[in-house]
Amino acid sequence: MSDAMRAVAHAPGAPLTLATLPRPRPGEGEILIRVRAAGVNRPDLIQRAGLYPPPPGAPETLGLEVAGEVAALGAGVSRWRLGDQVCALLGGGGYAEYAIAHEGAALPAPAPLSFTEAAALPETVFTVWANVFESGALKNGEALLVHGGASGIGTTAIQMARAAGAVVYATAGDAEKQALCERLGARRAINYRSEDFEAVLKDEGGVDVILDMVGAPYLQKNLNILKERGRLIYIAFLQGAKGEIDLMRIMLKRLTITGSTLRARPLAEKARLAREVENHVWPWIAAGKVRPVIDSTFPLAQAEGAHARMQAGTHAGKIVLTV
Amino acid sequence: MSDAMRAVAHAPGAPLTLATLPRPRPGEGEILIRVRAAGVNRPDLIQRAGLYPPPPGAPETLGLEVAGEVAALGAGVSRWRLGDQVCALLGGGGYAEYAIAHEGAALPAPAPLSFTEAAALPETVFTVWANVFESGALKNGEALLVHGGASGIGTTAIQMARAAGAVVYATAGDAEKQALCERLGARRAINYRSEDFEAVLKDEGGVDVILDMVGAPYLQKNLNILKERGRLIYIAFLQGAKGEIDLMRIMLKRLTITGSTLRARPLAEKARLAREVENHVWPWIAAGKVRPVIDSTFPLAQAEGAHARMQAGTHAGKIVLTV
Numbered sequence: 001m002s003d004a005m006r007a008v009a010h011a012p013g014a015p016l017t018l019a020t021l022p023r024p025r026p027g028e029g030e031i032l033i034r035v036r037a038a039g040v041n042r043p044d045l046i047q048r049a050g051l052y053p054p055p056p057g058a059p060e061t062l063g064l065e066v067a068g069e070v071a072a073l074g075a076g077v078s079r080w081r082l083g084d085q086v087c088a089l090l091g092g093g094g095y096a097e098y099a100i101a102h103e104g105a106a107l108p109a110p111a112p113l114s115f116t117e118a119a120a121l122p123e124t125v126f127t128v129w130a131n132v133f134e135s136g137a138l139k140n141g142e143a144l145l146v147h148g149g150a151s152g153i154g155t156t157a158i159q160m161a162r163a164a165g166a167v168v169y170a171t172a173g174d175a176e177k178q179a180l181c182e183r184l185g186a187r188r189a190i191n192y193r194s195e196d197f198e199a200v201l202k203d204e205g206g207v208d209v210i211l212d213m214v215g216a217p218y219l220q221k222n223l224n225i226l227k228e229r230g231r232l233i234y235i236a237f238l239q240g241a242k243g244e245i246d247l248m249r250i251m252l253k254r255l256t257i258t259g260s261t262l263r264a265r266p267l268a269e270k271a272r273l274a275r276e277v278e279n280h281v282w283p284w285i286a287a288g289k290v291r292p293v294i295d296s297t298f299p300l301a302q303a304e305g306a307h308a309r310m311q312a313g314t315h316a317g318k319i320v321l322t323v
Numbered sequence: 324m325s326d327a328m329r330a331v332a333h334a335p336g337a338p339l340t341l342a343t344l345p346r347p348r349p350g351e352g353e354i355l356i357r358v359r360a361a362g363v364n365r366p367d368l369i370q371r372a373g374l375y376p377p378p379p380g381a382p383e384t385l386g387l388e389v390a391g392e393v394a395a396l397g398a399g400v401s402r403w404r405l406g407d408q409v410c411a412l413l414g415g416g417g418y419a420e421y422a423i424a425h426e427g428a429a430l431p432a433p434a435p436l437s438f439t440e441a442a443a444l445p446e447t448v449f450t451v452w453a454n455v456f457e458s459g460a461l462k463n464g465e466a467l468l469v470h471g472g473a474s475g476i477g478t479t480a481i482q483m484a485r486a487a488g489a490v491v492y493a494t495a496g497d498a499e500k501q502a503l504c505e506r507l508g509a510r511r512a513i514n515y516r517s518e519d520f521e522a523v524l525k526d527e528g529g530v531d532v533i534l535d536m537v538g539a540p541y542l543q544k545n546l547n548i549l550k551e552r553g554r555l556i557y558i559a560f561l562q563g564a565k566g567e568i569d570l571m572r573i574m575l576k577r578l579t580i581t582g583s584t585l586r587a588r589p590l591a592e593k594a595r596l597a598r599e600v601e602n603h604v605w606p607w608i609a610a611g612k613v614r615p616v617i618d619s620t621f622p623l624a625q626a627e628g629a630h631a632r633m634q635a636g637t638h639a640g641k642i643v644l645t646v
Contacts, residue, residue, distance in 0.1 A: 135579075215570055234570045241571040247538055247557045248564040251582035256458075259574035 007061050007096035008303045008321075012050040016095075016303040024059070024093065024100045026074030031103050033086060037119035037297075038094040039065040040306045040319040041152075042236065043263065047092075048307070054092045055263065062303075063094020064263065066101075067109050067118035068323070077103045085109040087118040089126055089262070089270055095303055097323055104271030107278050110285045113292070120292035120318035124156035125281050126273050127235055127262050132157055132211055133164070133280070135258050136231045140165035142208035145201060145225070147218065149189055150177035152318040153235065155293040157211055158184045160281060163289040169207060171197050177316050180293070201225040209233065216240035226255050234259030293317030330384050330419035331626045331644075335373040339418075339626040347382070347416065347423045349397030354426050356409060359391040360442035360620075361417040363629045363642040364475075365559065366586065371630070377415045378586065385626075386417020387586065389424075390432050390441035391646070400426045408432040410441040412449055412585070412593055418626055420646055427594030430601050433608045436615070443615035443641035447479035448604050449596050450558055450585050455480055455534055456487070456603070458581050459554045463488035465531035468524060468548070470541065472512055473500035475641040476558065478616040480534055481507045483604065486612040492530060494520050500639050503616070524548040532556065539563035549578050557582030616640030 009019035026032045044062045046052040054060065067087040070080045080086065080103055087109050088101035109118040132138050138161060146157045149170025161168045162185035170181040171192040181189035188204070190197045198221040201207055206227040212218055215237025222232050223245065230253065249255070265273075284290040295315040298306040300323045309315050332342035349355045367385045369375040377383065390410040393403045403409065403426055410432050411424035432441040455461050461484060469480045472493025484491045485508035493504040494515040504512035511527070513520045521544040524530055529550040535541055538560025545555050546568065553576060572578065588596075607613040618638040621629040623646045632638055 219570075234574050237570045237574075242567055242569050244565055244567050245580070246565050247542075247560045247582060250580065251557050251560075251584050252587060254458075254581070254583040256579055256581040257568070257573065258577070258579040259570060260577040261574050264575060 005097040006300065007093075008063075008300060010048045010062055012048070016048070016307060018301050021061070021096065023098045026072050026077075026100055028075045029077060029103055030074040030100050031070050031077055031080050031086075031106060032072035032074075033066055033068045033088060033099050033101055033106075034071040035066045035094065035097055035099050035323045036068040036115035037066065038063045038099075038300075038321040038323060039119045039123055039152075040310055040321060041065070041123050042310065045307055045310060058091035059093035059100070061093040061096055063092060063096065063099065064090055065119060065122040066090060066094040066099050067115040071098065079103050080106065085115075085118075087121050089122040089274070091263075095300065095321060097300075102267055102271065104267070105274055107274055107282070110282060112286065112288070116294060116297055116320045116322060117292045119320055120152065120294060123262065124152045124292070124318070125160070125277055126270070127153055128157045128160050128211075129277050129281060130262065130273055131233045131235055131260060132161060132209060134276075135260065136209040136211070136233050138164060138166050138209045141167075143167045143169065143204075143206070143227075145197075145207045145210045146170045146186075147210070147212045147214050148172070149181040149186060150316040151213070152293075153211070153213065155180070155184055155317050156290070158186050159290040160284065163284040169201060169204065180316050184293070197221065198225055206230070211235065213237070214239050216243035219243035219245065223249050223255060226253060229254050231256045231258070235261070295319050297322050328420040329623065330416075331386075331623060333371045333385055335371070339371070339630060341624050344384070344419065346421045349395055349400075349423055351398045352400060352426055353397040353423050354393050354400055354403050354409075354429060355395035356389055356391045356411060356422050356424055356429075357394040358389045358417065358420055358422050358646045359438035360389065361386045361422075361623075361644040361646060362388040362442045362446055362475075363633055363644060364388070364446050365633065367418075368630055368633060381414035382416035382423070384416040384419055386415060386419065386422065387413055388442060388445040389413060389417040389422050390438040394421065402426050403429065408438075408441075410444050412445040412597070414586075418623065418644060420623075425590055425594065427590070428597055430597055430605070433605060435609065435611065439617060439620055439643045439645060440615045442643050443475065443617060446585065447475045447615070447641070448483070448600055449593070450476055451480045451483050451534070452600050452604060453585065453596055454556045454558055454583060455484060455532060457599075458583065459532040459534070459556050461487060461489050461532045464490075466490045466492065466527075466529070466550075468520075468530045468533045469493045469509075470533070470535045470537050471495070472504040472509060473639040474536070475616075476534070476536065478503070478507055478640050479613070481509050482613040483607065486607040492524060492527065503639050507616070520544065521548055529553070534558065536560070537562050539566035542566035542568065546572050546578060549576060552577050554579045554581070558584070618642050620645050
């Protein structure tokens with residue numbers, strides 16, 4: 001058994017290539033995972049462009065989530081044994097044959113799912129739980145609007161919100177993506193190119209929670225369609241971060257605007273989220289109510305193709321690397 | 324005993340005058356209060372100018388809070404007896420000898436306080452509780468910034484936050500108001516005319532919660548000085564409602580922007596707030612930790628002078644009408 005491994009190397013402006021790197025060693029409280037699949041996420045593209053440096057201590061290698069088998073245990077690890085099948089949220093380093101996770105940021109790979117599907121879970125499920133259910137406090141019977149409903153986050157948010165008894169609306173860019181959103185349980189998917197989501201949702205009586213990754217262009221429309229005590233939650237701003245708000249509207253309807261990133265959260269917070277996700281979302285997965293939508297898989301050596309597909313924006317669901 | 328009463332009449336552009344009106348009759352679940360003192364609030368000035376119509380069913384007469392004795396009981400009222408000394412949040416009608424309150428929006432007038440002081444409580448205490456403690460979830464050891472620290476709301480917020488174990492900063496417009504804020508427990512009151520509150524509070528390490536009534540001009544500075552997971556709460560926008568926000572900053576620090584008005588809340592919500600206030604704030608008043616700061620009192624016939632004083636903006640604490 002060699003101490004080397006294959007991993008994806010990146011540099012701004014250059015194509016992704018395979019490189020040979022030393023296999024990482026798990027520190028205290030960490031596990032080494034033999035990666036079988038790694039999720040591709042938009043922050044990977046931004047980090048690769050040099051605009052999103054990894055947090056201190058994180059590996060340079062891209063990749064925020066993986067599924068695979070536990071291959072080595074660091075000191076003090078109590079929950080996992082060698083060979084356990086897990087999926088995990090990482091500080092980075094997922095585009096590789098081996099990756100390090102903190103034991104608290106790993107979860108058992110759900111039995112009904114393949115490694116490819118399990119690797120598609122952590123980023124989307126943690127993000128939706130933290131934002132829609134914790135910050136947004138979405139409740140049974142309330143209405144949620146998911147922008148980008150056909151994205152990895154969007155397809156997960158639709159299913160989780162339906163599992164929790166909410167009514168879900170989504171926006172999507174073409175008829176196929178609309179159909180996907182509605183198949184996953186959205187009451188109505190709105191084509192944002194040909195329809196005005198503000199007008200449609202005013203007709204529907206408004207919504208209680210909005211999950212947005214579009215940003216500035218939707219800000220005022222979002223505030224307009226929120227019901228009293230509505231919550232507007234940002235997890236990205238693909239079309240701009242700076243927008244005008246009307247404090248009067250916020251006060252009169254008692255609205256809340258908030259948002260978060262997952263990666264910047266401290267480890268203890270990620271471990272807390274992992275426990276919440278295991279308690280609340282894993283049973284939905286076991287019951288078949290939530291299942292990741294896989295757009296496509298690419299072998300590790302074709303990571304460049306995976307990034308090109310995400311950049312093009314025509315995908316629906318998650319893009320996953322197989323290792 | 325006549326069925327008439329004196330009350331303050333208002334019309335846009337005309338001075339406030341005394342008029343004779345029929346004494347109101349309490350409906351089901353309502354009490355009639357013989358008003359001894361009525362708080363003056365900024366929404367009264369806006370309503371008088373014709374810009375803030377009373378909610379449906381509310382009296383035309385100004386006045387959102389009073390203290391006095393229970394003078395008649397509507398059907399089904401169980402909590403109060405004739406002669407009980409109460410203070411109450413009203414739908415309107417407080418600038419009068421008699422006013423109607425829902426029994427759930429009334430509280431026992433605290434023993435250590437005069438009627439004048441008790442009448443100064445409901446708007447400020449309900450507002451601070453709902454915004455700083457409920458929406459803002461201010462906790463022991465956290466830091467609060469109160470803009471307009473010498474206002475009725477400000478002086479109350481400083482004392483309540485100190486009673487809850489928070490560190491408090493305030494802004495104020497002159498040395499006398501600064502001294503008042505610090506006497507009430509603010510660690511530091513910042514003169515917003517001669518100092519940059521953003522620079523001062525960055526030096527202090529930032530704050531967790533901000534209570535703002537200034538609005539647009541402070542929006543970005545407020546977001547800049549909030550710590551991670553900070554909450555920015557609007558209860559007014561005296562200098563403009565429309566301002567630009569940066570969603571990236573909100574996401575990276577996981578900030579929350581929210582706000583509310585008290586008057587627009589449904590009755591059941593006001594009654595719920597009244598119970599919370601009685602449970603949490605009344606003990607602070609009994610213990611001498613919270614006491615309303617009275618700027619000045621005016622007899623009912625001099626309501627015009629009370630409004631002129633509030634309009635001038637030189638007051639510190641509450642302006643109260645005595646009846």
